[in-house]
Amino acid sequence: MEEEFGRFVAARGRALCRTAYLLTGDWQAGEDLVQEALTKTYLRRHRLRSADALEPYARKVLISLFLTSRRRRWHRELPVANVPDHAANGQLDAAEDRSGLWPALLSLSAQQCAVLVLRYFEDLTEADIATVLVCSPGAVKTHAARGLERLRKSMSLEEWTR
C-alpha cells in the first residue's frame, strides 16, 4: 500500500493541488491543504478497500478540511515567495480580463466555492459532488445556483447570460 500511495501522490498530487488552489486562491495554501489531506488519507489508508479509493477519499478529505478551515476562520497566512516583479504570463492576463470573476469566486461561501470548483473544474456530477460534500444532490444544486447568482450580481453580468 505504501508504494501504491507513493505512486498515487506522484500521479495525482498535482491535480489535487490544482483543486486546492482554486478553493483557497493561493498555491501554497492549497499545497498545505493537500498535504494535510494526503497525510490523513495515508494514515487511514488501511480502511480503504482498494487503491482506486485513494483519490476520492483524498478529495473528500481535502474538501472537508477546506470547509472546516473556512468555518473556523482558521486563516493562517501562508509563506509565499518574494513578490514577483516580472510580468504575469498571457494566461493570467486573459484571466484578468474577466473583470473580477476571480475575486468574486473567492468571495463565495465555502460550500458554493467548493461546488463550483468541483462542478466546473473537476467536472463532477451533482451526485458525485453530493458524495464529496456529504449532502444531498438538491443541496448541491442550491449551492451552485446561489453561487452563480452571487457571481452574476457581483460582476453585473446579467447581460452576458441572457
Added chain:
Amino acid sequence: MNDLEELVREELRARVAAAEAQQPAESAVELLRGVEQRIRVTRLRRRWTGAALSAVAVAAAIALPLTLLAPGPPLIPDGGGRQGPVPLSDPSLTPPGWVPVAYGDAQVSVPADWHVSTRPVCGRVGLGYVVLGTASTSLVVRNPRCRQAANRAAILQEPGIAGHPGRSASVINGIRVWRVAPVPVSGYVSYAVPALHVLVTARGPLARRLLGTLTRSPLSVVLEPGQEAAVPDGWLWRDFGGIRFAAPAGWRQEHLVVGPGCPVAVPRAGVTLVKTTTAIPISCSSGSTTAASALTAQPGVVVATGPFTQGQVPSGSHCGRLHELRACYSRPIYIGGMLDLYVYVPGWRRPTVVEIGLAGNGVVARTIFDSIRPG
C-alpha cells in the same frame, strides 16, 4: 450551459494554468516531502520511536534509486586539515522555562508554551510562536481578521546568505550577525547570520531576549567539518544491525521488536535497538500539539534493522563515506530534533537506520555519529 457557467469554467482553468506555470516542476516531490514531514510530526506527537523509522516510507515509492555500491567521498568533509575545536551549541543560553528550537544550523530558545509553525499563526493570541521556514517564507498576514500573538519569531534558512557589508554588524554569543530588514512587517528585529545560513527575526516584548539566545544548532555541530570526535573512555561500544557505534555507558539499552501498535517512546538518555520484523504501523491517531516543549530533542539514539526498515533514503539526502560504509543523512526540515542516518552495510539488502537525538551542545550526537563503523 450558459455564458456565465462557461466563463467560470474558463476562469478556473486559466487561473490554474497561470498559477501552475509559476510552480517548480519538482512540486510533486515537495508535496511528498511535506506529507512525510507531517507524518513525522504526528509520530513525534505520539512519542513513539519505532514508527519513526518508517514514516519516510511515503517518500520511498518515488525516491530516486541510489547507487549503494561505492561509499563515495567522505560524508562529512575533514575540514581541509583544520585542527581547531568544533564550535558547539550552547544550551546554557536557554533560560529556565524556555526550550531550544533548532532549525538547520541555528537555534534560538523560546518559552516552552510557544508553538512551532511553518507560517504565521492566527487565533492563538495568548501564546507566541516561532516560524521555521526558508528565506521566501513571508511573515506578512493579509487577513484583517487574523489576530496574532504579540510575541513572534522566525528562523528562516537562506543557504546562499553572505556578509552584508555596509550594514551594522554585531556579535551575538560569539556569532557575527548583521542587522537587516528582510521582513516587510513593522516591529520585527531581524539579523542575517551568514555563519549559520539563516535569518533570525523576532518581534514583541520578548524579541530582544529571544534573539539573545541565538546559538548554533546541535545538528550543525554534528555536521561541522573538522576533526573526528574521539570516543571518551567509559563509553560503551555496541554492535547491532551490521554496524558498531558508541554511546555513553550510563544510557540504558532497550531491545524492541516492532509490531503493530504505537508502543515505543523516544529514549531519553537511552539506546533503543529495533528489529523491524513486521511492518511498522504508522496509523496511530494523531495528537494536536505543536508546542515547542513537545518537540524538544532528546539525547538518545535509535538503531533499527530488519526487513521493514526504510529501503531508500528520502530525496535530497546527502550521501558519502563514513568509516568505509556508505551512509546518507537527511537533514530535518521542520524539526531539528533528530538526525536520520541511513547506513548501508555491504551485503545487506536494507540500510540500517540510525536516529540520533540532537540535544545539548551537540558533542554527544557528534561523537555517536563519528563512532559509526562496520560491525
